[in-house]
Amino acid sequence: MCGIVGYVGNKKALPILISGLKRLEYRGYDSAGIALLSKNGLMVAKSAGKIARLESSISPEDFGNCSQGIAHTRWATHGEPNQINAHPHTDNSGEIALVHNGIIENYRALREFLIQRGYDIKTDTDTEILVHLVRFNYDGDLTEAVRAALNQVDGTYGIAVVSSLHPGTIVASRMGSPLVIGLGNDENLVASDVSAMLEHTNKVVYLEDGEIATITAEDYNVTTIQNVKISPKVEEVTWSLDQIEKAGYEHFMIKEIHEQPTTLRNAIRGRINFEEGIPRLDGLNLQYDELRQIKRLILTACGTSWHAALIGEYFIEEMARVSVEVEYASEFRYRSPIIDEDSFLLAISQSGETADTLAAMREARQHGATTLGIVNQVGSSIARASDGGVYIHAGPEIGVASTKAFTSQVMVLSLLGTLLGRMRHLSVQQGQEVLQSLQLIPDQVEKILTLEDQIKKIAAEYYKSNNFLYLGRGINFPVALEGALKLKEISYIHAEGYPAAEMKHGPIALIDENMPVVVIALKDPVYDKVMSNIAEVRARNGRVIAIANEGDTEIAERVNHVIYIPETFRLLTPLLSIVPLQILAYHIAVMRGCNVDQPRNLAKSVTVE
Numbered sequence: 001m002c003g004i005v006g007y008v009g010n011k012k013a014l015p016i017l018i019s020g021l022k023r024l025e026y027r028g029y030d031s032a033g034i035a036l037l038s039k040n041g042l043m044v045a046k047s048a049g050k051i052a053r054l055e056s057s058i059s060p061e062d063f064g065n066c067s068q069g070i071a072h073t074r075w076a077t078h079g080e081p082n083q084i085n086a087h088p089h090t091d092n093s094g095e096i097a098l099v100h101n102g103i104i105e106n107y108r109a110l111r112e113f114l115i116q117r118g119y120d121i122k123t124d125t126d127t128e129i130l131v132h133l134v135r136f137n138y139d140g141d142l143t144e145a146v147r148a149a150l151n152q153v154d155g156t157y158g159i160a161v162v163s164s165l166h167p168g169t170i171v172a173s174r175m176g177s178p179l180v181i182g183l184g185n186d187e188n189l190v191a192s193d194v195s196a197m198l199e200h201t202n203k204v205v206y207l208e209d210g211e212i213a214t215i216t217a218e219d220y221n222v223t224t225i226q227n228v229k230i231s232p233k234v235e236e237v238t239w240s241l242d243q244i245e246k247a248g249y250e251h252f253m254i255k256e257i258h259e260q261p262t263t264l265r266n267a268i269r270g271r272i273n274f275e276e277g278i279p280r281l282d283g284l285n286l287q288y289d290e291l292r293q294i295k296r297l298i299l300t301a302c303g304t305s306w307h308a309a310l311i312g313e314y315f316i317e318e319m320a321r322v323s324v325e326v327e328y329a330s331e332f333r334y335r336s337p338i339i340d341e342d343s344f345l346l347a348i349s350q351s352g353e354t355a356d357t358l359a360a361m362r363e364a365r366q367h368g369a370t371t372l373g374i375v376n377q378v379g380s381s382i383a384r385a386s387d388g389g390v391y392i393h394a395g396p397e398i399g400v401a402s403t404k405a406f407t408s409q410v411m412v413l414s415l416l417g418t419l420l421g422r423m424r425h426l427s428v429q430q431g432q433e434v435l436q437s438l439q440l441i442p443d444q445v446e447k448i449l450t451l452e453d454q455i456k457k458i459a460a461e462y463y464k465s466n467n468f469l470y471l472g473r474g475i476n477f478p479v480a481l482e483g484a485l486k487l488k489e490i491s492y493i494h495a496e497g498y499p500a501a502e503m504k505h506g507p508i509a510l511i512d513e514n515m516p517v518v519v520i521a522l523k524d525p526v527y528d529k530v531m532s533n534i535a536e537v538r539a540r541n542g543r544v545i546a547i548a549n550e551g552d553t554e555i556a557e558r559v560n561h562v563i564y565i566p567e568t569f570r571l572l573t574p575l576l577s578i579v580p581l582q583i584l585a586y587h588i589a590v591m592r593g594c595n596v597d598q599p600r601n602l603a604k605s606v607t608v609e
């Protein structure tokens with residue numbers, strides 16, 4: 001998704017803006033641009049492609065002494081990713097520049113409105129319409145011109161605006177696309193997320209939807225779009241910069257895979273009352289009797305988070321006997337779902353900004369449902385739109401392919417399922433048994449990570465394959481889906497996840513010596529059936545990579561490769577079985593020379609529908 005950085009202060013803005021954009025690269029983009037305010041007015045530079053190309057087009061002597069500006073990385077939604085469509089966009093006088101994340105739904109009507117009034121529209125973008133609208137409403141006050149323009153707009157936006165008519169001022173506003181203000185000493189910043197400003201300050205103010213900020217080097221003030229003054233809370237960011245750096249790993253993704261023992265401990269920390277065998281999830285803002293009243297739980301998410309939701313369904317239904325349905329957020333919001341005030345909707349999202357998930361949550365709320373969130377990004381839109389929720393505390397996840405966030409989402413869902421179970425029929429001892437197993441998971445993941453070299457050797461044998469099939473049963477069926485998604489999104493190999501039993505209903509036609517099959521075959525009630533599925537694959541010259549439990553020597557004679565993982569409580573096995581699949585996908589992608597952290601066409605947070 002697009003990234004915004006703005007700076008106003010007493011330092012040279014150019015290096016601050018460029019390094020800020022680089023910290024946002026992980027969000028995914030295809031063009032970049034910058035506007036700086038000099039004594040001669042606004043100077044704009046834009047280019048298609050990566051930030052390095054933008055940098056090479058800028059002469060520091062032209063831009064070097066400016067101390068105010070805005071910059072942008074664009075992930076194309078309207079208009080192809082080229083230099084002219086890149087942001088910032090300027091009005092016809094060149095006195096106002098604007099950068100924008102989001103989609104202006106009514107931009108065509110506004111475009112006609114402006115053309116009829118003599119405005120010269122140069123690009124295919126919805127964003128350009130916005131800057132002309134600001135100009136149309138300008139009557140000496142930049143903030144009021146932005147307010148008036150936004151009142152004419154339908155859609156989502158995160159914007160930053162500067163003007164040579166108002167040196168020393170940045171106007172910023174958001175509706176559905178995140179913006180945060182960074183508070184420095186005689187300097188202030190605004191950006192899409194805190195990673196762009198952590199070098200300068202850890203004191204931040206998260207803008208809410210429908211708020212407008214007027215920012216100068218010394219001060220800032222926030223009003224609603226209806227011009228009601230707001231006094232937002234100043235928060236302190238605890239994430240350090242090195243959490244954002246690669247810490248010596250080749251890619252963010254492998255760093256984040258190896259962070260999982262730590263991030264899983266963070267997901268549990270302070271959330272287990274072992275004496276009572278009860279997890280503590282106070283952030284849900286639900287009393288025990290309210291938890292008991294939950295009869296129907298809707299889990300909604302996208303992508304990897306949707307796979308976590310599927311695992312949550314198996315866990316919660318079995319442990320708490322609460323009816324759970326899992327919904328793709330993009331489908332849920334448009335299919336007239338049955339929701340009422342007895343419904344509980346739980347949105348799961350790493351970024352907390354996924355447009356489809358946020359919209360599904362709002363749809364449920366409009367029908368009276370209680371809306372909860374399991375989110376990583378503190379202060380994100382989904383977090384703030386929830387009646388209650390649980391932060392997974394996985395820290396910034398920079399790699400586009402989600403790994404540590406997924407296991408922490410599953411961990412929190414396991415805590416939730418245990419809590420709901422204890423509110424119903426689970427005894428103290430049963431609760432303690434689950435929590436005891438759960439507390440061992442981080443160390444067990446640590447042990448699996450030591451298998452990386454073995455997994456890398458397997459990757460070397462299969463990285464040239466064009467297709468993969470992933471099979472699992474029960475609570476490990478969603479792990480097969482997630483393993484397949486990991487592989488396809490970073491290596492561009494076509495991979496499908498299937499319930500193992502489903503293979504005979506079609507996919508078995510694909511099996512031959514060129515179709516590697518990854519099978520999660522753990523010692524559980526359906527182990528024998530999975531072994532039959534493996535035999536069916538081998539009978540057709542299929543090659544099998546099995547994820548199996550330590551000590552299972554039988555399987556070693558039946559497959560081509562075995563990756564052994566420790567045993568745990570059956571409903572917690574996804575927390576372990578996914579780890580080898582993450583590592584396998586990573587090394588295959590590296591061997592194929594893919595851009596592992598920023599795969600083609602993908603964005604870290606899909607803030608458009």
Ligand code: AGP
Pocket residue numbers: 302303304305348349350351352353354357400401402403489603604605606
């Ligand atoms: C995960 O590897 C993908 N990058 C993608 O499917 C992601 O899970 C999905 O876009 C949902 O994102 P969210 O968790 O931030 O809502």
